[in-house]
Amino acid sequence: MLLEVFLVLGTLLIYFLFSKKDEETLPFKDGWWGRGQKPVTKEDSSIRPFKVETAEEELSDLFRRLDQARFTEPLENSFFHYGTNSVHLRKVVSYWKNQFNWKKQVEVLNNYPQFKTKIQGIDIHFVHVKPPCLPEGQAAKPLLMVHGWPGSFYEFYKIIPLLTDPASHGLGDEHIFEVICPSIPGYGFSEAPHKKDFNSVSAASVFYELMLRLGFSEFYTQGGDCGWLICTNLAQIAPSHVKGLHLNMVLVTKLGLSHLLSILLGRYFPGLFGFQDEDVRRMFPFLKKWLHKILSEFGYAHIQTTKPDTVGCGLNDSPVGLAAYILEKFSSWTDMEFQNLEDGGLERKFSLDDLLTNIMIYWVSGCIVSSMRFYKENLQKGIGTQKHDKLTVQVPTGIAAFPNEILHIPQAWAKKKYTNIVSFHFMPRGGHFAAFEEPELLAKDILQFVDKVEKEQLWKKKGE
Amino acid sequence: MWRETLPNAWSFDYSQKNAVLVPVAALGVGGMLLYWLRSGRKIKTIDMGEGWWGAGERPPKGKEDTSIRPFKIETSDKEIEDLHQRLDRFRFTPSVEGAAFHYGFNSSYLRKVVAYWRNQFDWRKQVEVLNKYPHFHTTIEGIDIHFIHVKPSYVPHGQAVRPLLMVHGWPGSFYEFYKIIPLLTEPAKHGLNEGDVVFEVICPSIPGYGFSEAPHQKEFDSIATARIFHKLMNRLGFKEYYLQGGDWGARITTNMAQMLPQSVKGLHLNVVFVTLEGLGKVISIMLGAYVPWLVGFSREDARRLYPFMQKNIYDVLRESGYLHIQATKPDTAGCGLNDSPVGLAAYIMEKFSTWTDKSFLHKDDGGLESKYSLDELLTNVMIYWVTSSIVSSMRYYKENFSKDPNIHNRVGVYVPTGIAAFPQELLHAPRVWAKDVYKNIITYTYMPRGGHFAAFEEPKLLAQDIMQFVRKVEQL
Numbered sequence: 001m002l003l004e005v006f007l008v009l010g011t012l013l014i015y016f017l018f019s020k021k022d023e024e025t026l027p028f029k030d031g032w033w034g035r036g037q038k039p040v041t042k043e044d045s046s047i048r049p050f051k052v053e054t055a056e057e058e059l060s061d062l063f064r065r066l067d068q069a070r071f072t073e074p075l076e077n078s079f080f081h082y083g084t085n086s087v088h089l090r091k092v093v094s095y096w097k098n099q100f101n102w103k104k105q106v107e108v109l110n111n112y113p114q115f116k117t118k119i120q121g122i123d124i125h126f127v128h129v130k131p132p133c134l135p136e137g138q139a140a141k142p143l144l145m146v147h148g149w150p151g152s153f154y155e156f157y158k159i160i161p162l163l164t165d166p167a168s169h170g171l172g173d174e175h176i177f178e179v180i181c182p183s184i185p186g187y188g189f190s191e192a193p194h195k196k197d198f199n200s201v202s203a204a205s206v207f208y209e210l211m212l213r214l215g216f217s218e219f220y221t222q223g224g225d226c227g228w229l230i231c232t233n234l235a236q237i238a239p240s241h242v243k244g245l246h247l248n249m250v251l252v253t254k255l256g257l258s259h260l261l262s263i264l265l266g267r268y269f270p271g272l273f274g275f276q277d278e279d280v281r282r283m284f285p286f287l288k289k290w291l292h293k294i295l296s297e298f299g300y301a302h303i304q305t306t307k308p309d310t311v312g313c314g315l316n317d318s319p320v321g322l323a324a325y326i327l328e329k330f331s332s333w334t335d336m337e338f339q340n341l342e343d344g345g346l347e348r349k350f351s352l353d354d355l356l357t358n359i360m361i362y363w364v365s366g367c368i369v370s371s372m373r374f375y376k377e378n379l380q381k382g383i384g385t386q387k388h389d390k391l392t393v394q395v396p397t398g399i400a401a402f403p404n405e406i407l408h409i410p411q412a413w414a415k416k417k418y419t420n421i422v423s424f425h426f427m428p429r430g431g432h433f434a435a436f437e438e439p440e441l442l443a444k445d446i447l448q449f450v451d452k453v454e455k456e457q458l459w460k461k462k463g464e
Numbered sequence: 465m466w467r468e469t470l471p472n473a474w475s476f477d478y479s480q481k482n483a484v485l486v487p488v489a490a491l492g493v494g495g496m497l498l499y500w501l502r503s504g505r506k507i508k509t510i511d512m513g514e515g516w517w518g519a520g521e522r523p524p525k526g527k528e529d530t531s532i533r534p535f536k537i538e539t540s541d542k543e544i545e546d547l548h549q550r551l552d553r554f555r556f557t558p559s560v561e562g563a564a565f566h567y568g569f570n571s572s573y574l575r576k577v578v579a580y581w582r583n584q585f586d587w588r589k590q591v592e593v594l595n596k597y598p599h600f601h602t603t604i605e606g607i608d609i610h611f612i613h614v615k616p617s618y619v620p621h622g623q624a625v626r627p628l629l630m631v632h633g634w635p636g637s638f639y640e641f642y643k644i645i646p647l648l649t650e651p652a653k654h655g656l657n658e659g660d661v662v663f664e665v666i667c668p669s670i671p672g673y674g675f676s677e678a679p680h681q682k683e684f685d686s687i688a689t690a691r692i693f694h695k696l697m698n699r700l701g702f703k704e705y706y707l708q709g710g711d712w713g714a715r716i717t718t719n720m721a722q723m724l725p726q727s728v729k730g731l732h733l734n735v736v737f738v739t740l741e742g743l744g745k746v747i748s749i750m751l752g753a754y755v756p757w758l759v760g761f762s763r764e765d766a767r768r769l770y771p772f773m774q775k776n777i778y779d780v781l782r783e784s785g786y787l788h789i790q791a792t793k794p795d796t797a798g799c800g801l802n803d804s805p806v807g808l809a810a811y812i813m814e815k816f817s818t819w820t821d822k823s824f825l826h827k828d829d830g831g832l833e834s835k836y837s838l839d840e841l842l843t844n845v846m847i848y849w850v851t852s853s854i855v856s857s858m859r860y861y862k863e864n865f866s867k868d869p870n871i872h873n874r875v876g877v878y879v880p881t882g883i884a885a886f887p888q889e890l891l892h893a894p895r896v897w898a899k900d901v902y903k904n905i906i907t908y909t910y911m912p913r914g915g916h917f918a919a920f921e922e923p924k925l926l927a928q929d930i931m932q933f934v935r936k937v938e939q940l
Contacts, residue, residue: 035561061553064553065553065803068546068550069803070802070803070852071799071802072795072798072799072802072852072854072855072856073680074795075679075680075681075682075859076519076520076680076681076682077682078682078795082793082794082795082796082859082862083792083793083794083795083796083797083799084793084795084796084799085795086795086799089799193560194558194560194561195560195561196560196561196562196563295788295792296792297792298788299785299788299789299790299791299792299793299797300789300793302781302784302785302788302789303785303786303788303789303797304785305785306568306781306782306783306784306785307567307568307569307785307786307814308567308568309557309559309563309567309568309569309570309571309810310567310568310569310810310811310814311568311785311789311797311811312557312568313557313568313569313571313574313804313806313807313810313811314800314801314803314804314806314807314808314810314811315800315804315807316555316556316557316807317550317553317554317555317800317803317804317806317807318799318800318801318803318804318807320799320800320803321799321800321801321802321803321804321807322800324795324796324799324800325796325797325799325800328793328796366555366557368557369557370557373560373567376567
């Protein structure tokens with residue numbers, strides 16, 4: 001009799017312990033983001049080829065604004081400590097006027113096939129690159145890669161060939177991908193939502209519809225920055241469709257007592273909190289690497305979350321202002337030490353052509369304001385307050401932790417949210433814009449992750 | 465017990481040593497007591513220090529040019545045409561439906577503002593308005609300081625003229641004082657026959673703002689500003705003066721009072737900065753909601769402070785994005801604004817909306833024209849535009865927030881202080897909290913209406929409060 005009682009109690013206990021983790025799926029968020037009322041007629045779901053275009057007028061308007069830019073002299077010896085240094089900015093603008101060839105860059109952008117399709121009332125832009133050749137009997141694996149702010153689909157241009165044609169780049173041919181890189185609504189060539197409340201769950205729902213429309217019922221997703229959040233939400237909405245989730249950035253929004261303890265004591269008893277040596281190296285001293293950094297680097301997030309239309313207004317009117325605002329992130333988020341350099345270390349990891357092409361995408365599409373609104377729609381109620389913050393992710397997850405990422409989240413913390421971490425690697429170099437800066441490192445990590453998932457058929461194991 | 469020992473101490477049974485020791489000890493204790501009492505009274509001040517803000521190295525001991533040079537604001541066809549071209553080619557972004565001012569400056573209303581600016585706003589006329597008061601420049605610590613100096617045109621017999629330094633803030637300028645100045649220099653003419661004091665008003669521009677040169681060196685903060693403004697008043701021949709300020713002006717004038725209290729006859733503020741730290745504050749916040757009288761809150765204090773989280777945490781977080789980015793990346797934040805006049809107008813005028821009345825967030829036009837005219841608002845914006853001072857004005861945030869902000873609060877303010885607490889001010893400071901820093905509050909008034917830009921929005925109310933404060937001080 002006692003044994004039965006214990007068994008029952010034991011089962012109940014185990015049940016409660018295990019079901020503490022919220023394995024609910026996130027509901028799909030339907031919406032209508034077009035202008036005015038949703039029409040009664042069925043939405044046009046055709047997929048239309050798209051090409052980026054430019055015109056003389058666009059260029060001459062840009063040049064006029066660059067010519068008439070009004071700069072403010074920096075303080076003596078301020079480097080990049082006060083933000084983008086205007087002496088260096090002048091040099092960038094001079095290159096932009098005299099050497100940067102936008103027509104040529106547009107051709108570069110058009111190298112990959114681009115499309116538009118209407119979903120939930122707005123035109124979604126995406127790049128869709130299929131492998132040039134597939135070995136006999138092999139199918140291409142669909143991979144959705146989502147950019148962030150202030151990036152764009154263009155960040156993936158160097159990594160795409162490594163994933164669609166890995167063999168030509170010395171990466172083997174076991175896993176070949178067809179890559180889909182959409183632009184988040186409100187960014188680049190995707191239409192901006194006309195209604196309030198378009199957040200990461202909305203974006204994830206739209207991209208989910210996109211993948212279904214393209215005929216994919218199972219796919220991988222990859223993302224960093226906003227892409228991290230959108231891909232995470234997608235994995236929460238449709239876990240049976242997402243074979244694997246690969247991230248180059250992770251943030252945790254629920255900090256509890258265990259986190260606090262690990263912050264206070266983790267440096268001295270790393271093992272106790274599941275920290276590896278590299279975790280300790282990247283996280284401590286805590287004040288400097290976390291608190292101070294958050295205060296000094298997140299002003300943009302604070303103002304974009306509260307007054308996006310105000311802060312974006314001037315940036316949509318002054319290309320130089322836009323460049324200063326965006327370039328500052330490509331400097332400090334690639335390496336915080338770059339702030340001590342007169343040129344912000346900008347050209348150490350990127351070419352000016354690449355940096356300016358990304359900026360031009362914001363400029364020619366006039367999307368800076370709508371890109372900033374995404375912050376308000378996601379964070380206005382506070383950090384960690386949304387439903388998706390409280391739900392976990394059971395989809396097989398791979399994390400590439402780059403050393404110069406803004407904030408380092410150890411696996412010990414990440415696994416509370418991502419309950420099925422298949423790979424977690426400390427990358428040897430690189431910062432926030434991983435695909436842009438270290439495409440080969442990132443591609444390798446994606447490949448080894450997919451390899452694990454495929455070999456162990458891990459996507460079938462989840463849910464058991 | 466001492467009843468037994470004392471007679472013994474004084475009896476001849478004790479050695480001579482004790483007879484000497486006791487009085488010496490008494491003297492010692494008395495002396496210490498006296499010293500402690502005195503040092504409690506001794507006022508701590510902020511060290512004046514010194515500085516050099518000009519370009520390059522400070523020149524070797526040469527005498528600085530201390531001349532005071534008259535100055536007139538000028539404009540040109542070229543300046544106006546450049547502005548018009550930029551207004552014409554502004555690129556709008558439509559707002560999301562139903563946004564009002566919740567996402568920042570509403571773009572539909574902005575279009576109307578730009579149309580007015582382009583077609584009706586007359587900058588030449590506004591320049592004449594600006595020049596109606598005498599302007600001057602003088603070089604202090606290597607940079608040109610701009611100020612207006614308005615004397616009463618007529619002083620009735622027996623009336624004293626007191627110098628009054630009024631300091632603006634961000635995103636304001638000396639222009640904010642244009643409506644209040646005549647009420648202070650000629651109160652009788654404006655129906656304010658209060659007391660027998662009239663003022664001569666000096667309104668400088670903070671270095672880096674408007675027509676004052678921007679510092680070329682790092683670390684130009686409110687202490688440096690306070691010192692420079694003391695030097696300015698000294699150069700103008702004033703030994704004792706009144707101070708008035710809000711926003712940065714409140715911090716600067718407070719520092720001035722902490723630095724040279726003997727020169728400050730009275731300090732009048734329409735903004736008081738309080739820090740919410742310290743267990744005492746936390747307790748008074750928690751108890752104040754239920755028993756305000758127990759923690760020294762008046763009913764009006766309670767009305768303005770609660771609900772606490774909403775008014776003091778949530779609202780402040782919503783309104784302080786600009787502060788966060790300006791205190792960390794001013795050169796980035798200001799770059800585009802110095803290049804796009806419309807961007808600059810949206811950024812600045814958003815504050816004139818929300819900081820005047822929080823409910824204006826719900827209005828499609830931000831309620832701007834219910835309290836100000838477009839001419840006034842645009843004139844203030846133009847001061848930032850024609851002087852290209854937006855970036856240097858933002859750097860002031862970084863220079864001031866990089867250091868421990870409480871260093872000022874630990875040094876008290878002992879000069880007679882008057883506080884005008886406006887109802888729509890972002891953060892309300894009850895008198896009981898203000899007393900932590902301002903030890904000598906002579907007047908504390910709950911103003912009936914008005915927000916952050918008090919002098920601009922409610923000049924008469926502010927003037928009346930300044931005058932009743934000064935009257936009380938003069939009677940001390």
